[in-house]
Every structure is written in C-alpha cells, then in structure tokens.
Amino acid sequence: xxxxxxxxxxxxxxxxxxxxxxxxxxxxxxxxxxxxxxxxxxxxxxxxxxxxxxxxxxxxxxxxxxxxxxxxxxxxxxxxxxxxxxxxxxxxxxxxxxxxxxxxxxxxxxxxxxxxxxxxxxxxxxxxxxxxxxxxxxxxxxxxxxxxxxxxxxxxxxxxxxxxxxxxxxxxxxxxxxxxxxxxxxxxxxxxxxxxxxxxxxxxxxxxxxxxxxxxxxxxxxxxxxxxxxxxxxxxxxxxxxxxxxxxxxxxxxxxxxxxxxxxxxxxxxxxxxxxxxxxxxxxxxxxxxxxxxxxxxxxxxxxxxxxxxxxxxxxxxxxxxxxxxxxxxxxxxxxxxxxxxxxxxxxxxxxxxxxxxxxxxxxxxxxxxxxxxxxxxxxxxxxxxxxxxxxxxxxxxxxxxxxxxxxxxxxxxxxxxxxxxxxxxxxxxxxxxxxxxxxxxxxxxxxxxxxxxxxxxxxxxxxxxxxxxxxxxxxxxxxxxxxxxxxxxxxxxxxxxxxxxxxxxxxxxxxxxxxxxxxxxxxxxxxxxxxxxxxxxxxxxxxxxxxxxxxxxxxxxxxxxxxxxxxxxxxxxxxxxxxxxxxxxxxxxxxxxxxxxxxxxxxxxx
Numbered sequence: 001x002x003x004x005x006x007x008x009x010x011x012x013x014x015x016x017x018x019x020x021x022x023x024x025x026x027x028x029x030x031x032x033x034x035x036x037x038x039x040x041x042x043x044x045x046x047x048x049x050x051x052x053x054x055x056x057x058x059x060x061x062x063x064x065x066x067x068x069x070x071x072x073x074x075x076x077x078x079x080x081x082x083x084x085x086x087x088x089x090x091x092x093x094x095x096x097x098x099x100x101x102x103x104x105x106x107x108x109x110x111x112x113x114x115x116x117x118x119x120x121x122x123x124x125x126x127x128x129x130x131x132x133x134x135x136x137x138x139x140x141x142x143x144x145x146x147x148x149x150x151x152x153x154x155x156x157x158x159x160x161x162x163x164x165x166x167x168x169x170x171x172x173x174x175x176x177x178x179x180x181x182x183x184x185x186x187x188x189x190x191x192x193x194x195x196x197x198x199x200x201x202x203x204x205x206x207x208x209x210x211x212x213x214x215x216x217x218x219x220x221x222x223x224x225x226x227x228x229x230x231x232x233x234x235x236x237x238x239x240x241x242x243x244x245x246x247x248x249x250x251x252x253x254x255x256x257x258x259x260x261x262x263x264x265x266x267x268x269x270x271x272x273x274x275x276x277x278x279x280x281x282x283x284x285x286x287x288x289x290x291x292x293x294x295x296x297x298x299x300x301x302x303x304x305x306x307x308x309x310x311x312x313x314x315x316x317x318x319x320x321x322x323x324x325x326x327x328x329x330x331x332x333x334x335x336x337x338x339x340x341x342x343x344x345x346x347x348x349x350x351x352x353x354x355x356x357x358x359x360x361x362x363x364x365x366x367x368x369x370x371x372x373x374x375x376x377x378x379x380x381x382x383x384x385x386x387x388x389x390x391x392x393x394x395x396x397x398x399x400x401x402x403x404x405x406x407x408x409x410x411x412x413x414x415x416x417x418x419x420x421x422x423x424x425x426x427x428x429x430x431x432x433x434x435x436x437x438x439x440x441x442x443x444x445x446x447x448x449x450x451x452x453x454x455x456x457x458x459x460x461x462x463x464x465x466x467x468x469x470x471x472x473x474x475x476x477x478x479x480x481x482x483x484x485x486x487x488x489x490x491x492x493x494x495x496x497x498x499x500x501x502x503x504x505x506x507x508x509x510x511x512x513x514x515x516x517x518x519x520x521x522x523x524x525x526x527x528x529x530x531x532x533x534x535x536x537x538x539x540x541x542x543x544x545x546x547x548x549x550x551x552x553x554x555x556x557x558x559x560x561x562x563x564x565x566x567x568x569x570x571x572x573x574x575x576x577x578x579x580x581x582x583x584x585x586x587x588x589x590x591x592x593x594x595x596x597x598x599x600x601x602x603x604x605x606x607x
Contacts, residue, residue: 037068037069038066038067038068038069038070038290039069039286040069040070040071040161041069041070041071041165041166041287041290042070042071042073042154042161042162042163042164042165042166043059043070043071043072043073043164043165043166043168043287043290043291044073044074044075044151044152044164044166044167044168045072045073045074045075045121045168045170046074046075046076046148046167046168046169046170046171046179046183047076047169047170047171047175047179048074048076048077048078048081048082048171049170049171049172050250050252050253050254050260051170051210051248051249051250051252052074052076052082052170052171053081053093053095053252053254053260054093054095054250054252054260054262055072055170055291056072056074056082056090056091056093056119056120056121057093057094057095057117057118057119057260058095058117058119058293059072059119059291060072060090060092060093060119060120060121060122061117061118061119062119066290066293066295066296067119070290071122071123071159071160071161072121072122073121073122073123073124073125073151073157073159073161073164074090074121074123074124074125075124075125075126075127075147075148075151076124076125076126076127077126077127077128078126079124079126080257081257082121082124082126083124083126089120090120090121090122090123090124091120091124091257091258092118092119092120092258093118093119093120093258093259093260094116094117094118094258094259094260095116095117095118095252095260095261095262096114096115096116096259096260096261096262097114097115097116097117097261097262098112098113098114098261098262098263098264098605098606099112099113099114099115100112100264100605100606102267103264103265103266103267103606104267104525104526104527105527106264106604106605106606107603107604107605108603108604108605109603110605112605122158122159122161123151123157123158123159125147125148125150125151125157126147127146127147127148127151127182143156145189145190145195146186148182148183148186149186149189149190149195151164152164152167152183152186152187152190152196153190153195153196155195162197163195163196163197163202163205163238164205165203165205165206165287166205166206166207166208166287166288166291167183167205167206167207167208168208168209168210168291169207169208169209169210170209170210173209173211173213173214176209176214176216176219177219177222177223180207180219180220180223180224181223181226181227183207183223184223184224184226184227184228185227187205187224187240188227188228188229188232191236191237191238192229192232194237196236196237196238197237197238198237198238199236199237199238199239202238203239203283204238204239204240204241204280204283205238205239205240205241206240206241206242206243206280206283206284206287207220207240207241207242207243208242208243208244208245208271208284209243209244209245210245210248210249211244211245211247211248211434212243212244212245212246212272212427212430212431213430213431213434213436213437214431214434215427215431216242216244216427216430216431217242217244217272217274217422217423217424217427218427220242241273241274241275241280241283241284242273242274243271243272243273243274243284243288244271244272244427244430245269245270245271245430246268246270246271246272246304246429246430246433246521247266247268247270247524248266249265249266249269249292250262250264250265250266251263251264251265251266251606251607263605263606263607264605264606264607265297265299265606267525267526268302268526269288269292269294269299269300269301269302270301270302270303270304270312270521271284271288271301271302271303271304272303272304272305272423272426272427272429272430273303273423273426274422274423274426274427275421275422275423276305276306276307276416276417276420276421276422276423276426277413277417277421278321278413281303281307281318281321282321284301285301288301289301302318303318303426304423304425304426304427304429304430304517304521305416305420305423305425305426305429305517306416306417306419306420306425306426306511306512306515306517307414307416307417307420308426308517311520312517312520312521313515313516313517313518313519313520313521314416314515314517315414315415315416315515317414317416317417416515419512425510425511425517425518426517428506428510428518429517429518429521432499432502432503432506432518433503433518433521433522433523433524435523435524438491438494438495438499439482439491439524439601442487442490442491442494443477443478443481443482443487443491443601444481445486445487445490446481446482446484446485446486446487446490447463447475447477447480447481447484447487448461448462448463449463449484449486450462450463450464452464463475478601478602478604478607479602479607480602482597482598482601482602482607483598483601483602484598485594485595485598487597487598487601488593488594488595488596488597488598488599488601489594491594491597492587492590492593492594492597493587493590493594495523496532496537496542496586496587496590496593497582497586497587498582500522500537500538500539500542500543501539501542501543501545501546501548501549501581502548503518503519503522503539503543504519504539504540504542504543504544504548504549505543505548505549505551505552505553506518507519507539508543508549508552508553509552509553509556516540518539519538519539519540522538522539525600527600528596528597528600531593531596532593535588535589535592535593536588537587537588537589537593541588542586542587545586546580546581546582546583546586547579547580547581548580548581551580
C-alpha cells in the first residue's frame with residue numbers, strides 16, 4: 001500500500017505538476033490572508049445570547065493573529081453573565097467547538113473533532129438600569145451618556161476602539177424591535193453631539209442582525225421613525241447602513257457562565273445589505289468576514305437580492321464586483337490602509353466593473369477577445385477627470401462634458417441595484433425563508449403528543465419521560481422531537497401546502513421577470529432544497545400547480561387594466577376558484593419527503 005501510495009504521488013507529480021503548484025499557491029495565498037496585518041475594526045455585540053458568548057470566546061482570543069486590531073464590545077442587560085464574579089472585568093469564555101467533516105452534511109455517523117477557543121470581550125456595558133432611565137438628556141457633557149451610547153461612541157470606554165464600525169444584534173427575533181428603538185434613540189443623540197464621526201471621512205456604521213427574520217428592515221425603519229427627534233433634519237453626520245443574515249451562523253448552547261459549546265456552523269452565509277450598492281457590499285463583506293472568521297474557515301459570504309449571483313436568483317452583479325476587486329487587489333488591506341480608503345476602493349472597483357462589463361458579457365457569449373477588443377475602452381463619461389495621456393480618442397478629456405451624478409450612477413450602479421435600492425427583496429428573502437417558523441411548532445406538537453396518555457396530554461400539555469428507558473434526562477428537541485414521524489409530516493405539509501405557493505405568488509408580483517431571489521433560497525439546508533427541487537416541489541412548481549400564482553397575477557392585471565382587458569377564455573372554467581391553494585396530491589412524493597425530513601433533522605450532528 002505504501003508503495004502504491006508513493007507511486008501515485010510520483011505519477012501525479014509527473015503528469016500534472018502545474019496542478020500541485022496551483023494548489024500550493026492557493027494554500028500559500030490562504031495562509032497569507034490569515035497572517036496579513038488586519039485593519040482596525042470595532043465590533044459591538046448587543047444581547048446576552050449564546051451567540052454572543054460564542055463570539056466572545058472566538059473573537060476575544062488575542063493569541064489568534066486574525067483578531068489583531070479588533071476591539072470587541074458587548075452591550076447587555078446580563079451583567080452577571082458577561083462580567084466576572086467581582087463585576088470588575090469582562091468574563092473569560094471557553095468555547096468548545098465540534099468540527100465536522102462537512103457543515104453541509106453534518107451526519108451523526110460521521111467523525112468529528114473538538115477544538116477550543118478562549119477569549120473575552122475588551123469591554124462590557126450593562127444597559128437598562130435606573131441610571132439610564134433617569135438621566136439628564138439636556139446635559140451635552142460626555143458624562144451624561146448612558147451605557148449603550150458609550151458602547152457605540154467609545155466615549156469613556158475602557159478600550160481604544162473609538163466609535164463602532166458595526167453593531168450586531170445577537171438575540172432572539174422577539175427582542176429586535178425593542179433593541180432597535182434603544183439603538184435608534186442612542187444614535188440620534190450621538191449624531192446630534194457629533195460623537196459618531198463624520199462621512200465621508202469615515203465609512204458608514206452598519207447595524208444588523210445575525211438572524212434577520214421577521215421583517216428586520218421594516219422594524220428598523222419603524223424604530224428609527226418612532227425615535228426620530230422633532231428637530232432632526234434628515235441628514236446624518238455619519239451615514240448608516242443595514243444588514244441581516246438569512247440564517248443564524250452557529251448552533252450553540254451555554255449552560256454555565258463562562259462556558260459555551262458550539263455544536264456546528266451553518267453551511268451557508270447569506271446576507272442582505274442596505275443600501276444596495278458596491279460600496280456597502282464591500283464594506284459589509286470586510287466587516288463580517290472578520291466577525292464570522294471566513295478567512296480561517298474558508299466560508300464565503302454571499303449577498304441576497306436582485307444583485308445576487310445567478311444561482312441565488314439575481315443578475316450576477318455581486319459576482320462581477322468580486323471578480324473585478326480580486327483582479328485589482330482591492331480585497332487585501334495592508335496595515336496602513338484605513339477603512340475609509342477601502343470603502344472608496346469599492347466604489348472604484350465598481351467603476352472598473354462598468355468598464356469591463358462588455359468583456360465579461362462577451363466571454364459568457366463566446367466572443368473572442370480580439371473581436372471584443374474594440375469594445376473595452378472605458379465609457380466616455382468616465383474619462384472626464386482622467387489624468388491619463390491621450391493615447392486614443394477615449395482617453396482625451398478635451399471637449400468632454402463635465403461628470404454628471406445621474407450618468408455616473410447609471411454607469412457605476414447595476415440595474416438590479418436601481419430597481420431595489422434598499423434591498424427590500426433581500427430582507428424579504430430572510431423573512432419568508434425563515435425555516436424555524438415552520439420547524440419549531442411542528443416539532444413541539446410531535447414531541448408533546450403522548451400517545452400512551454392522550455387525555456393528560458390534551459389537558460395540560462405535559463408528557464411522561466423515562467430517563468432510564470430513553471437514556472437522557474430530558475427530551476432532546478431535534479433528536480427526539482424531529483425523529484417522530486408526525487414532525488416530518490407536519491413540516492412537509494405546512495411548507496409545501498401553505499408556504500411555498502405564497503412565496504411564489506409574492507415573488508412573481510414583486511420581482512422583475514427572470515429574477516427569483518426569494519424562491520431560489522426556499523427552506524433551510526441546501527441538501528433539503530435540492531431534494532425538494534428534484535421532486536418538483538419548488539415554490540415555482542407548487543405555485544403553478546396550486547393555481548394561486550396565476551390567480552394573483554390575474555387579479556393584479558385586472559386591478560391595473562380593468563376586467564375588459566382580461567381574455568374571457570382565461571377567466572372561464574367554472575370551478576377554477578374551488579381548487580386554488582392546497583389540496584390532496586399537491587405535493588409530489590409527500591410521504592417520502594416527510595420521512596426524509598424527520599430522518600435528516602434527527603440525525604444532523606450539528607442539531
């Protein structure tokens with residue numbers, strides 16, 4: 001065996017030395033990215049959840065070079081949990097992470113290994129006390145700032161991080177709105193006092209959530225509207241942005257202060273960003289790549305919405321930007337590069353993307369480079385401020401019109417970004433494809449149904465549990481609840497028979513034709529999504545078979561153009577309305593899907 005192994009290596013070296021060199025170069029580049037000096041970043045985690053504890057251990061590990069120049073703050077009401085026993089310093093957290101062979105298929109029969117992270121936040125701010133409620137808001141002195149305002153501004157903070165770069169809500173969705181109102185009130189006060197910094201000298205502050213279900217963008221707008229001061233003129237001294245992840249990136253649990261277990265990481269990291277433009281995406285990618293340790297884990301942050309890549313239902317704008325930025329080396333930042341210049345680099349990259357769009361399009365359509373050579377010159381409006389020498393008709397600035405913002409926007413911003421400038425469809429993707437709103441109720445129903453004692457079960461909702469027989473002191477939510485056949489049946493019936501055709505109808509009404517940023521990401525796990533698509537149970541399939549999408553489009557058409565514009569032949573069919581929506585046989589292979597659902601959930605080692 002050893003002889004064959006050596007022979008195989010020798011043949012590989014002889015046959016394809018360039019392949020080995022390519023792999024070695026990629027490994028070297030990956031290591032260089034991890035070891036490269038990182039630009040300063042200040043991250044604020046709000047909430048005392050298990051996710052906060054996990055990030056405290058991972059990002060607070062100062063022995064990790066990737067955490068250099070990264071200031072981590074925590075704002076929480078759980079002072080006992082995040083301050084040490086003396087209430088004097090941040091608590092040190094130990095995170096035990098279970099590493100799987102693959103986060104995509106984290107089956108319980110595959111081997112895993114354990115690694116340990118130990119770290120602490122740089123500072124902890126406990127908000128919500130009497131001091132905050134009774135403070136004198138007429139005093140403009142820094143001493144009057146409440147704990148949350150100090151955490152955001154860095155004023156009187158026990159670290160040197162200055163104003164935050166990113167604010168992350170790591171808490172249940174039910175807490176989002178109340179926290180967003182606190183954040184909005186603090187931001188208005190700090191902006192009035194000039195304590196956030198100023199744009200364009202500093203890039204925007206991004207506010208977001210690790211789990212943006214429940215209409216996170218709507219809640220944010222409402223919160224900032226409710227807390228808006230009467231004298232606010234609508235202009236922030238430092239710009240703000242919004243982001244939200246589609247799925248919570250960790251499955252983690254803490255049963256004791258200072259200790260947390262990370263059972264696994266979600267296989268895909270997908271994010272909605274507002275405003276929808278190259279600068280925002282570049283800045284959020286830089287910040288979240290660091291928070292989520294993407295350079296170390298090899299994971300990739302993907303953007304949602306109309307500008308997403310084609311596999312996610314968009315037009316590919318994001319992939320085009322990334323390609324251009326990689327070619328121009330905008331994504332690697334030296335220690336001397338400030339965050340502001342990196343943000344400006346993203347805008348420059350988008351200009352270059354506009355210049356090279358024709359080349360990329362020609363490559364996709366198979367047009368040779370020589371045939372397309374005449375189309376690669378930059379648009380004439382781009383060259384008005386160019387200092388290049390006049391080597392061709394496009395590089396000279398003589399007799400050119402001055403730059404115009406409207407034309408510049410059209411040339412440097414994709415049509416997808418123009419169509420949905422606030423990424424409403426991206427955030428709607430997070431809300432409509434939040435699988436927990438289906439999984440959790442169905443599993444609870446199955447788990448708390450006691451077939452042996454149905455009368456007691458129906459009366460008070462309790463079940464009997466024999467620890468000796470079941471081998472665990474309490475039921476496990478997924479391993480025991482999802483293992484019951486009823487859980488898989490309910491999940492399949494609700495997803496396919498109530499949710500999916502609604503998703504399709506909404507998307508057809510809201511998205512430009514040819515885009516499907518919501519339906520392309522239905523469900524949760526990527527493997528389950530592929531199974532649903534393979535069996536003909538995607539939102540588009542179910543929307544078509546249910547008749548709901550056709551009815552929605554026809555109703556909208558009538559609303560816009562009147563009944564007389566509708567072809568009577570399409571409106572005929574006497575009993576068409578009776579079969580709209582769910583019905584028997586709507587879901588293909590429903591029993592097989594239900595079994596797959598229960599089996600997959602109950603044997604997912606990450607869960």
